[in-house]
Amino acid sequence: MSSPLLEAHDLHKTYRLGQVDVPVLKGCSLAVSRGEWLAVLGSSGSGKSTLLHLLGGLDRPDSGRGEIRHEGQPLEGRSARAFDRYRAQTVGFVFQFYHLLPELTVLENAMLPGLVPGGIGAAPARRRVSNLLDRFGLSHRLNHRPRELSGGERQRTAIARALANDPQILLADEPTGNLDAHTGAEILDLLAEAHQSGLTIVMVTHDQQIADRADRDCRLVDGVLSVAEGTEPAPLA
Amino acid sequence: MYQPLLTSRYLMTRMIPLLAVAAVALCVALVIVVISVMTGFLDMIRSSGQTLMGDVVITYPIRGIPYYDSLISTLEQEQDVKAATPVVDTWGLLRMPYPVGDAKESEQVQIWGIDPQSFSQVTGFAETLKWSEIPADTAANMRWDRMQQLAPTLVANLDLDARVRLLQQSAADEVGDAEPSVIRQLAANATRDDLARRLLHLAWQPDALRLVIGDEAMAAIDSHDPRLGERGLVAEEGRTLQRGGRAAIVSGLHVSKANERKSTGEYDISGGGYWWMPNHEATLTTLPIDSRGGLLDPKSIVLPFANEFASGVFLIDQTRIMVPLQIVQDLTNLDSADIVDPDDPTQVVGHVPAKATMILVRGQDGIDPVSLRSLVQTSYRRFQDACIEAGQSVPRLDRDPGLRILTWEEQNASFIGPVEKERELMRTLFSIVYLVCGALIVAIFWAIVYEKTRDIGILRSIGASRMGIVWIFLLYGLFVGVFGALAGICLGWLVTVNMPAIHEQMSSPPMWLGIALLVVAAGLLLWTISKYRGGQLLPVLLGTLGVLILAGLGAGELVLRSSGGIVLWDPAVYYFTDVPDAVDWPSAWITAAGAVICSVVAAAIPAARAADIDPVGALRYE
Numbered sequence: 001m002s003s004p005l006l007e008a009h010d011l012h013k014t015y016r017l018g019q020v021d022v023p024v025l026k027g028c029s030l031a032v033s034r035g036e037w038l039a040v041l042g043s044s045g046s047g048k049s050t051l052l053h054l055l056g057g058l059d060r061p062d063s064g065r066g067e068i069r070h071e072g073q074p075l076e077g078r079s080a081r082a083f084d085r086y087r088a089q090t091v092g093f094v095f096q097f098y099h100l101l102p103e104l105t106v107l108e109n110a111m112l113p114g115l116v117p118g119g120i121g122a123a124p125a126r127r128r129v130s131n132l133l134d135r136f137g138l139s140h141r142l143n144h145r146p147r148e149l150s151g152g153e154r155q156r157t158a159i160a161r162a163l164a165n166d167p168q169i170l171l172a173d174e175p176t177g178n179l180d181a182h183t184g185a186e187i188l189d190l191l192a193e194a195h196q197s198g199l200t201i202v203m204v205t206h207d208q209q210i211a212d213r214a215d216r217d218c219r220l221v222d223g224v225l226s227v228a229e230g231t232e233p234a235p236l237a
Numbered sequence: 238m239y240q241p242l243l244t245s246r247y248l249m250t251r252m253i254p255l256l257a258v259a260a261v262a263l264c265v266a267l268v269i270v271v272i273s274v275m276t277g278f279l280d281m282i283r284s285s286g287q288t289l290m291g292d293v294v295i296t297y298p299i300r301g302i303p304y305y306d307s308l309i310s311t312l313e314q315e316q317d318v319k320a321a322t323p324v325v326d327t328w329g330l331l332r333m334p335y336p337v338g339d340a341k342e343s344e345q346v347q348i349w350g351i352d353p354q355s356f357s358q359v360t361g362f363a364e365t366l367k368w369s370e371i372p373a374d375t376a377a378n379m380r381w382d383r384m385q386q387l388a389p390t391l392v393a394n395l396d397l398d399a400r401v402r403l404l405q406q407s408a409a410d411e412v413g414d415a416e417p418s419v420i421r422q423l424a425a426n427a428t429r430d431d432l433a434r435r436l437l438h439l440a441w442q443p444d445a446l447r448l449v450i451g452d453e454a455m456a457a458i459d460s461h462d463p464r465l466g467e468r469g470l471v472a473e474e475g476r477t478l479q480r481g482g483r484a485a486i487v488s489g490l491h492v493s494k495a496n497e498r499k500s501t502g503e504y505d506i507s508g509g510g511y512w513w514m515p516n517h518e519a520t521l522t523t524l525p526i527d528s529r530g531g532l533l534d535p536k537s538i539v540l541p542f543a544n545e546f547a548s549g550v551f552l553i554d555q556t557r558i559m560v561p562l563q564i565v566q567d568l569t570n571l572d573s574a575d576i577v578d579p580d581d582p583t584q585v586v587g588h589v590p591a592k593a594t595m596i597l598v599r600g601q602d603g604i605d606p607v608s609l610r611s612l613v614q615t616s617y618r619r620f621q622d623a624c625i626e627a628g629q630s631v632p633r634l635d636r637d638p639g640l641r642i643l644t645w646e647e648q649n650a651s652f653i654g655p656v657e658k659e660r661e662l663m664r665t666l667f668s669i670v671y672l673v674c675g676a677l678i679v680a681i682f683w684a685i686v687y688e689k690t691r692d693i694g695i696l697r698s699i700g701a702s703r704m705g706i707v708w709i710f711l712l713y714g715l716f717v718g719v720f721g722a723l724a725g726i727c728l729g730w731l732v733t734v735n736m737p738a739i740h741e742q743m744s745s746p747p748m749w750l751g752i753a754l755l756v757v758a759a760g761l762l763l764w765t766i767s768k769y770r771g772g773q774l775l776p777v778l779l780g781t782l783g784v785l786i787l788a789g790l791g792a793g794e795l796v797l798r799s800s801g802g803i804v805l806w807d808p809a810v811y812y813f814t815d816v817p818d819a820v821d822w823p824s825a826w827i828t829a830a831g832a833v834i835c836s837v838v839a840a841a842i843p844a845a846r847a848a849d850i851d852p853v854g855a856l857r858y859e
Contacts, residue, residue, distance in 0.1 A: 058853055081702065084700050084705075088699065089700070099694075099695045099856065104243075108242065112696075116239055116701050118700055122238075
């Protein structure tokens with residue numbers, strides 16, 4: 001078995017609410033192979049989004065309590081710029097509430113990651129997302145603002161944005177959570193299509209049916225992941 | 238680079254940055270207008286000082302410099318000296334010709350005795366002369382007086398054709414449609430008194446008068462004062478300080494109370510033109526002082542006015558009169574005289590040369606006053622040595638503290654210095670508005686960052702760095718600063734160049750403006766009432782404020798008009814008769830650059846806050 005693309009070992013994350021420490025993750029470990037689609041199942045408030053934020057380098061685990069590795073290399077200890085590059089080049093986020101910028105058009109929203117440092121640049125991004133949006137059936141919506149789009153169209157735009165820099169990993173946080181079943185299915189079809197072309201996906205959801213579209217799933221309960229046998233990450237060297 | 242894209246979109250899709258742009262524009266415009274007026278004011282002082290005094294002045298008050306002709310010759314031998322001229326300055330009383338009767342007014346005046354020809358070469362005196370010909374109203378008055386004397390002869394000399402022309406010119410509305418034969422009949426039957434009355438009325442229409450009576454009779458009317466017939470004679474008499482062959486005064490335009498400045502900058506002459514000074518004469522009295530500072534017997538002389546000058550410096554135009562040099566030398570006992578033996582007054586034992594209290598020197602074009610001053614000092618030493626060698630007594634440099642050689646700027650330092658300081662004070666005080674502007678930008682951008690919290694989370698999720706987020710808002714501040722500064726420059730320029738017009742409007746506000754403001758206020762009131770009925774609070778509040786402001790401005794304008802307007806630029810206070818209207822461009826650009834820097838620095842505070850926002854929290858922000 002090849003070495004995992006993304007690994008998490010014994011992740012702990014505690015948030016402080018007022019005077020109270022609220023532990024969200026209490027020792028999460030997982031390993032995602034290259035080209036794999038992993039679904040993380042969990043109820044609301046179980047820490048699914050927190051796990052995704054940690055894997056995407058948007059947040060850090062509690063100091064000294066857990067580690068994330070990408071291609072075997074730990075994220076911890078990297079500079080802020082390296083984290084920015086990691087988010088720009090390696091991962092792409094898809095959120096439940098789309099999170100599009102209201103002032104920008106569909107095309108501008110989708111190509112925005114291409115413009116940040118480490119992105120593929122304006123012209124290549126424009127070409128790439130134009131193709132993606134065309135494939136996603138949004139070629140007639142390029143100059144529309146997000147408020148003029150349906151929920152499904154917004155999420156397709158968000159997926160195009162997540163794929164703008166051709167990342168290795170797509171981190172999807174309840175990507176169908178705000179959509180009706182039919183539209184949700186269409187979005188999952190798009191993810192499946194991307195996965196077919198070799199994209200690694202970590203998707204969190206509370207819905208078993210949606211999780212069933214993934215290659216495998218695991219369940220986040222009480223801050224700990226229950227992982228199917230054989231998919232646990234190898235012990236750290 | 239995603240920052241320019243986001244910044245431009247944030248600017249284009251929000252009203253709130255426009256407030257920041259407007260705040261910057263108003264601040265910049267305010268500073269530009271104030272500094273431009275102050276700089277214009279200073280420039281006026283500088284240029285008028287040089288225009289009226291030349292480049293360098295040698296002064297030796299009261300006792301005067303003897304052998305000044307020789308000094309001037311020495312000076313004019315220098316290649317860099319264009320011309321030099323002697324002046325005797327003193328103070329005196331001018332008993333004005335008005336009002337009619339014994340209680341005539343007296344003005345305290347600064348008398349400059351000048352040699353008009355050389356004085357004009359050194360200063361811009363000839364260009365400051367106010368009158369090039371007799372003003373129309375004055376000329377009409379003069380012709381009226383003359384025609385009253387000549388009326389019987391003039392009427393007697395009118396043939397029938399001339400009478401017809403007189404009727405056509407003086408009663409066009411009465412006889413305009415009448416048949417020629419009827420007009421001829423009326424002309425033939427007109428009484429001499431009627432014809433004389435009609436003729437006198439034509440004194441105010443010289444062209445019509447000439448048409449009726451012909452060139453010869455017109456010349457007869459004008460013959461009593463050659464200035465009526467000869468164009469340019471008034472100016473020529475001003476340049477030579479003579480009137481009708483007599484030595485005459487050229488007084489500052491504001492010495493005479495008969496010249497009333499209107500808000501338009503034009504002058505009304507009291508008595509319908511009657512009190513035009515070059516038609517009158519005045520008594521000039523001085524108190525000569527002897528060489529030890531003691532008072533001698535007062536001296537008086539009656540002199541006609543030849544012209545008036547308008548230097549633009551109110552203080553000078555209000556107090557200074559120009560009189561031929563020899564007359565002032567005589568009035569101040571600085572004229573040349575023989576020294577006689579006290580025991581035998583028929584025996585001449587010596588000679589006192591004429592003296593001048595100032596020598597004004599003009600340098601060639603391109604030479605700066607400081608270099609010229611050194612040159613003049615060297616020349617003076619040469620003149621001084623020559624005099625000593627010839628046994629002539631002259632004030633000596635380094636020995637006589639009263640003898641000073643100064644540039645025009647040094648001579649006017651007490652006048653220029655405070656104005657320069659005042660300008661810097663104004664610049665400093667008005668720069669405080671930048672702080673207000675900066676505080677406003679901080680507040681507005683703080684609100685924008687608050688509103689854009691989720692956007693910041695999204696941008697961080699796609700790889701934007703903290704510095705990248707900072708740059709969005711710095712760029713935003715830069716755009717606000719640049720647009721605001723450019724708008725401010727345009728506004729400041731518009732206000733400054735239209736300052737005289739604005740001043741004129743303030744002095745005599747037009748009635749239509751007040752009425753228009755009240756009409757707009759009434760319209761806004763109706764709109765506000767309709768919104769009130771619709772139950773909306775914000776439009777009602779804004780509408781009410783608008784109504785109050787517009788109605789207040791309109792009513793205020795009408796009250797101002799009825800009370801004769803306000804004169805913001807009072808020449809008695811600001812020295813100058815005209816309001817400066819040129820933009821001080823170096824200061825304007827510095828102001829604009831300051832505003833841009835201020836905007837960027839102010840934007841840095843909310844930008845840093847934006848960079849510190851936790852991206853995970855920002856993504857959850859609703």
